[in-house]
Amino acid sequence: MRAASLMAPRHVVVQDVPDPVLLDATDAIVEVVASCVCGSDLWPYRGIHDTAPGQRLGHEFVGHVLAVGDAVSTLHVGQFVIAPFSWSDGTCPACRDGVTIGCENGGFWGQSGSDGGQGQLVRVPFADGTLVGLADEPDPALVPALLTLSDVMPTGHHAAVCADVQPGSTVVVVGDGAVGLCGVLAAHRLGAERIIALSRHAPRQAVARAFGATDIIAERGRDAVRAVRDLTDGLGAPHVLECVGSQESLETAIHCARRGGSVGFVGVPHLDDPKPIADLFGRSVGLRGGGAWVRSYIPELLLDVLAGRLDPSPVFDLELPLEDAAEAYAAMDERRAIKVLLRP
Amino acid sequence: MRAASLMAPRHVVVQDVPDPVLLDATDAIVEVVASCVCGSDLWPYRGIHDTAPGQRLGHEFVGHVLAVGDAVSTLHVGQFVIAPFSWSDGTCPACRDGVTIGCENGGFWGQSGSDGGQGQLVRVPFADGTLVGLADEPDPALVPALLTLSDVMPTGHHAAVCADVQPGSTVVVVGDGAVGLCGVLAAHRLGAERIIALSRHAPRQAVARAFGATDIIAERGRDAVRAVRDLTDGLGAPHVLECVGSQESLETAIHCARRGGSVGFVGVPHLDDPKPIADLFGRSVGLRGGGAWVRSYIPELLLDVLAGRLDPSPVFDLELPLEDAAEAYAAMDERRAIKVLLRP
Numbered sequence: 001m002r003a004a005s006l007m008a009p010r011h012v013v014v015q016d017v018p019d020p021v022l023l024d025a026t027d028a029i030v031e032v033v034a035s036c037v038c039g040s041d042l043w044p045y046r047g048i049h050d051t052a053p054g055q056r057l058g059h060e061f062v063g064h065v066l067a068v069g070d071a072v073s074t075l076h077v078g079q080f081v082i083a084p085f086s087w088s089d090g091t092c093p094a095c096r097d098g099v100t101i102g103c104e105n106g107g108f109w110g111q112s113g114s115d116g117g118q119g120q121l122v123r124v125p126f127a128d129g130t131l132v133g134l135a136d137e138p139d140p141a142l143v144p145a146l147l148t149l150s151d152v153m154p155t156g157h158h159a160a161v162c163a164d165v166q167p168g169s170t171v172v173v174v175g176d177g178a179v180g181l182c183g184v185l186a187a188h189r190l191g192a193e194r195i196i197a198l199s200r201h202a203p204r205q206a207v208a209r210a211f212g213a214t215d216i217i218a219e220r221g222r223d224a225v226r227a228v229r230d231l232t233d234g235l236g237a238p239h240v241l242e243c244v245g246s247q248e249s250l251e252t253a254i255h256c257a258r259r260g261g262s263v264g265f266v267g268v269p270h271l272d273d274p275k276p277i278a279d280l281f282g283r284s285v286g287l288r289g290g291g292a293w294v295r296s297y298i299p300e301l302l303l304d305v306l307a308g309r310l311d312p313s314p315v316f317d318l319e320l321p322l323e324d325a326a327e328a329y330a331a332m333d334e335r336r337a338i339k340v341l342l343r344p
Numbered sequence: 345m346r347a348a349s350l351m352a353p354r355h356v357v358v359q360d361v362p363d364p365v366l367l368d369a370t371d372a373i374v375e376v377v378a379s380c381v382c383g384s385d386l387w388p389y390r391g392i393h394d395t396a397p398g399q400r401l402g403h404e405f406v407g408h409v410l411a412v413g414d415a416v417s418t419l420h421v422g423q424f425v426i427a428p429f430s431w432s433d434g435t436c437p438a439c440r441d442g443v444t445i446g447c448e449n450g451g452f453w454g455q456s457g458s459d460g461g462q463g464q465l466v467r468v469p470f471a472d473g474t475l476v477g478l479a480d481e482p483d484p485a486l487v488p489a490l491l492t493l494s495d496v497m498p499t500g501h502h503a504a505v506c507a508d509v510q511p512g513s514t515v516v517v518v519g520d521g522a523v524g525l526c527g528v529l530a531a532h533r534l535g536a537e538r539i540i541a542l543s544r545h546a547p548r549q550a551v552a553r554a555f556g557a558t559d560i561i562a563e564r565g566r567d568a569v570r571a572v573r574d575l576t577d578g579l580g581a582p583h584v585l586e587c588v589g590s591q592e593s594l595e596t597a598i599h600c601a602r603r604g605g606s607v608g609f610v611g612v613p614h615l616d617d618p619k620p621i622a623d624l625f626g627r628s629v630g631l632r633g634g635g636a637w638v639r640s641y642i643p644e645l646l647l648d649v650l651a652g653r654l655d656p657s658p659v660f661d662l663e664l665p666l667e668d669a670a671e672a673y674a675a676m677d678e679r680r681a682i683k684v685l686l687r688p
Contacts, residue, residue: 093579094603099628102603162630235437250621259438259446262632269622274615277594281613281634284443286506287621288606288630 002344003119004057004325009047010333012057012326020115020123025071026089028127030081034147035061035117036316037328037340038085039177040268045329048270057325058118058342059085059109060150062143065133066121074128080138081131082302083117083124084294085109085151090129101291103129117150118325120344132298138306144313144341145305148182149298152339153312155266156182157301158292159241160190162264167191172228172236172256173213175243176204178315178339179266181211183241185312188212189304192239196231198224198252204338207314221248225255236261242289245269250276257285265289316341346688347463348401348669353391354677356401356670364459364467369415370433372471374425378491379405379461380660381672381684382429383521384612389673392614401669402462402686403429403453404494406487409477410465418472424482425475426646427461427468428638429453429495434473445635447473461494462669464688476642482650488657488685489649492526493642496683497656499610500526501645502636503585504534506608511535516572516580516600517557519587520548522659522683523610525555527585529656532556533648536583540575542568542596548682551658565592569599580605586633589613594620601629609633660685 003017020029035058044051065079075081088095088103095103105126110116115123124130138146156179165171169192173183176199187195188211197213198220199205205216217227229236238261242253245267253263254276263280266289280287304310318337320328321344328340347361364373379402388395409423419425432439432447439447449470454460459467468474482490500523509515513536517527520543531539532555541557542564543549549560561571573580582605586597589611597607598620607624610633624631648654662681664672665688672684 093577097602097604099604102628233437258441260441260443265625269618269625271618271621274613274618274620276618276621277613277615277631280631281609284446284634284637286630286632287624288632290625290628293628 001120002322003116004322006044006051006055006057007053010045012045012329014323014325017119020121022067022069023123024125025069026126026128027069028065028072028075028124028131029067030061030063030083030122030124030131031066032061032063032117032120032122032344034143035342036147037332037342038151039179039332041329042333045333052112056110056114056116056119058116060147061117061122062147062150068127072127075131075133080134082146082149082298083122083131084298086291086294087125087130088295089126095129098293098296100293100295118322118342130295132295132302142305144316145311147341148312148315149301149305151294152178152182152315153186153301154294154297155179155292156243157186157297159183159243159264159266159289160186162288163239163241164262165190165192165239168193169239170194170232170237171239171241172196172198173241173243174198174249174253174256175267176201176208177243180241180243181207181315181338182312183243184208184213185211187241189310196228196237203317207338210314221252224252228256232258238262240264243267247271247273251279254279254283254285257283259284262286262288266292315339319343345464346666347460348666350388350395350399350401351397354389356389356673358667358669361463364465366411366413367467368469369413370470370472371413372409372416372419372468372475373411374405374407374427374466374468374475375410376405376407376461376464376466376688378487379686380491381676381686382495383523383676385673386677389677396456400454400458400460400463402460404491405461405466406491406494412471416471419475419477424478426490426493426642427466427475428642430635430638431469431474432639433470439473442637442640444637444639462666462686474639476639476646486649488660489655491685492656492659493645493649495638496522496526496659497530497645498638498641499523499636500587501530501641503527503587503608503610503633504530506606506632507583507585508606509534509536509583512537513583514538514576514581515583515585516540516542517585517587518542518593518597518600519611520545520552521587524585524587525551525659525682526656527587528552528557529555531585533654540572540581547661551682554658565596568596572600576602582606587611591615591617595623598623598627598629601627603628606630606632610636659683663687
């Protein structure tokens with residue numbers, strides 16, 4: 001099969017690799033219908049995270065079940081499935097708590113020894129615990145929206161849940177990548193009344209508005225905090241979604257929060273200073289987040305996508321064949337695209 | 345009047361200072377019945393926090409109202425009052441939210457220009473918003489328990505509330521100072537079923553057990569984490585109270601928490617590394633805390649103290665006259681005492 005691999009920083013190739021086979025009775029093989037490039041894929045791409053040459057890429061995909069192991073009981077060959085960005089056994093204490101990201105037997109696609117989502121086929125461990133199967137073949141037009149359920153939409157939802165967004169809430173969203181935009185949409189879906197999105201890029205501002213943002217702030221850092229406070233009686237917002245992970249964005253998020261408020265953080269933290277903890281302490285602001293509990297959230301979000309009530313697909317502003325994966329990465333790296341969908 | 349002052353690191357004197365007078369119509373003057381030394385008083389004592397020579401000391405006191413300004417409406421001369429560790433106007437948005445520690449017009453006793461609690465008299469700004477008055481003069485035997493409502497008991501309660509302790513909870517408490525011990529008591533009061541206290545000092549272990557600890561762990565750091573996990577099916581506890589504020593204690597607290605769990609942190613953070621934020625992210629653990637919302641919590645806790653259902657007074661294991669304040673500090677600094685009560 002063909003699969004995208006990272007040979008060296010900024011050197012993505014699509015090459016022939018061995019077809020995956022069922023290794024365990026709980027495995028499934030999925031034939032990918034669509035995958036995509038994530039902001040977090042840019043960390044290894046940029047050489048910030050070390051990877052072995054030839055490392056497979058991609059952790060978001062939807063497709064059809066091609067084969068199942070003997071122990072797989074909830075899925076059948078030919079079924080359309082959504083893969084969360086990590087696999088999980090569905091039975092360990094963390095999974096039973098819904099914290100599927102913390103599965104004792106979990107792992108991520110693209111890690112050493114596993115397939116990546118940006119390929120034609122993927123071996124899925126713990127298929128029953130991991131994949132969410134649809135009862136019927138979906139309308140092909142829904143594929144982009146369904147693909148967002150692999151990661152970005154549940155991740156935006158996780159940020160909103162961790163920030164305790166409620167009907168009527170005032171919410172700030174820090175970050176205008178696909179996850180931040182999905183955070184806006186998630187807050188809107190949960191009933192937030194006012195959603196202040198931090199974005200300085202016109203195309204992303206447009207998506208944010210379409211997703212429910214009521215206010216756009218183009219400033220960053222301290223200026224953004226000042227602008228948010230100007231919009232919130234000088235107090236800040238009770239609910240803030242941090243969808244970047246940088247030192248500045250986390251500090252911005254905490255200072256945009258009202259005293260006693262909550263920050264939901266889903267941007268993988270890349271920090272060099274512990275100041276945010278002192279800020280949380282000093283402002284009585286709570287912090288909760290981490291990798292999203294994607295597998296737990298998909299069923300609820302899927303109902304809304306299938307019913308036409310939820311459409312995160314505008315986060316994809318470029319679609320390319322898998323063979324052009326290198327261009328997909330370059331487009332995202334250079335911020336020419338918000339998120340690129342790849343078709344094998 | 346006589347008041348304790350810090351002349352230089354480790355140099356506490358009790359000296360004559362001017363009697364306070366009513367400066368604002370919202371002021372009251374309180375004649376102190378009892379005050380005490382807090383673990384956080386040791387930071388300036390040890391020279392870790394800069395202070396001006398002669399800085400007043402102490403932020404915990406109970407006493408009688410000696411005088412009130414014209415605008416004070418809820419208190420009368422002679423009334424027994426409890427002072428929270430900070431003053432608050434009771435009317436700003438933060439106060440209305442219950443976040444009295446974040447009062448727009450708030451401040452701390454002992455800061456420049458204000459009296460400290462470790463003296464005979466204290467001028468109290470925003471007396472209506474700050475002081476909690478008792479309807480009747482309390483039994484003198486209750487004074488130590490009432491004094492804990494100035495800080496340590498509501499602070500332990502805040503840690504437990506921020507860690508979302510519920511009836512039936514399993515809880516870990518990191519820190520065996522007066523606040524940590526009050527955290528044990530608070531968790532017990534909120535109905536926790538299992539309370540694992542980290543303590544290596546026999547007298548403190550005894551208080552922890554008396555306050556409701558079901559298990560004592562004498563290890564620290566990674567060994568403590570291992571011991572906690574051994575007691576919790578390898579998972580950690582859903583609720584952890586961090587009552588120290590050091591790098592090691594915060595990391596210990598986060599790793600003692602079960603995935604998806606909550607850490608309530610009330611130890612003022614003194615950190616040099618942002619690793620705890622990555623740990624929170626990686627373990628899906630929430631962090632919430634900061635200075636306790638003491639003024640908001642006192643009424644609820646006071647009912648239990650007056651009814652004899654709540655007695656945090658065993659945190660005081662030494663009582664001295666105010667004139668011996670220097671010895672009180674030395675005893676706490678050298679860990680010869682958990683907490684010292686001072687009588688003017």
